[in-house]
Amino acid sequence: MAQKINAPRGFEDILPDVSWKWQVLERIAREVAELYHFREIRTPIVEYTDLFHRGVGETTDIVTKETFTFTDRGGESLTLRPEGTAGVVRAAIENNLIALEGSRAKVFYIGPNFRYERPQKGRLRQHHQFGVEAFGIAEPEQDVECIQLQMDFYSRCGVKDLELQVNSLGDAESKRRYRDALVAFLTPKRDQLSEDSQRRLETNPLRILDSKDPRDQQATAGAPPAYEHLSDRSKAHFERVQALLSRAGVPFRVNPNLVRGFDYYTETLWEVTAGGLGSQNALGGGGRYDNLVEQLGGRPTPGVGFGSGLERLLIALEAQQVQLPRTAKPLLYLASQSPAAREANLDLIRQLRQAGYACELDPSGRSMKAQFKQADREKATLCLITGDSELAEQKITIKNLTTGEQTTIDRARLLDELPRLLAGA
């Protein structure tokens, strides 16, 4: 045999035994999105590299060291999208979804993202997200609608042990003030910080807050909280978000150390964690990004949205032993005793499929026993048996594989009888 080739590191096949779960999650996602009146958008998985530099941020780790970037044959630098928002914003601007003052657009997407990282539990180089983006409304009601949609999605999937954490960094001005205050607080303690955080003090000081290193946690204890630096407007916004969540009965916890990895976030931030996920326990997160559209060349338009990892959701569901609702058409298995019977079944299976029944037969001439074993393994509902005696009399025997009961009827009557036979199965 020739040398075998594996999938690239961190890239996974979704095999038939689990792809049905993906279909269920995607169906639930689409249903929930429709209930909240978000419509689907599909954007390319490749964008010009500059989009992510300007959108996600020059200082973020995701952009500086985790992108799949390559030069195409025309010399253009392209990047596989590491997240969903930047591409959606680009598409919304380019296609004039938010061109007019007061424009509102609510979209959702389901698709893959790519980040060049070391794989571990809940972290792949290609992962899939369900996400939504709402443009045009700056009010806290829009933040909360997104959060509710996200929580609704999880509860319809059956995940338990959820925690919603929220925080606010305020508008650009508040965020800058807070950043400066934090740097001022931490600089004298620089030596007590981890090596990573000493670097972050220059590049991205806010991230020191959610470091897992005990040295950093000690050093940041007593640091000035973000809300002390919020403008009156930002403070009012965040308070209103909390009030709306409480009124909607959505449990949440304010985590003043919650920071997220993209530069574009302003005002509200949130993250949802679930049990059973291991170290990478964030199921999804989001926030408001009121300056992003303008930064990417659009008319100034507020926006808010979230992204939610589907692999992580599946891990959590698995760990929590949640059964997803499996919906599949009942399978009819056509067993043939002889080559002549198989010929007749080739005609029959065509008619059955045309009539909308899911059917299978084995053309390889194996024994009836082997065919029944197959039918059982494929979880067929009925086995339609054509032996030489049935063939001679133009009949067919139907065996219910659950009860074991079987009856013989005229072949011509099969299509009429099937609904009744399946209803009893």
Next chain:
RNA sequence: GUGGCUGUAGCUCAGUUGGCAGAGCACCAGGUUGUGGUCCUGGGAGUCGCGGGUUCGAGCCCCGUCAGCCACCCCA
């Protein structure tokens, strides 16, 4: 990018002091020349991740390398 652990049949794994490559499950066939999910019998299946070294002899020891997993980092 850093660290720890693990690589043996399709899957889960055993393999003693270095001495013939194994089990269970799965698969195929037969028992039952027309009937599955139980049972019995038999069968196919392996470059022991890869490369080198030590040795009469390596799955086992040594060096290197690749891959997977988990954690750091980062985040979904």
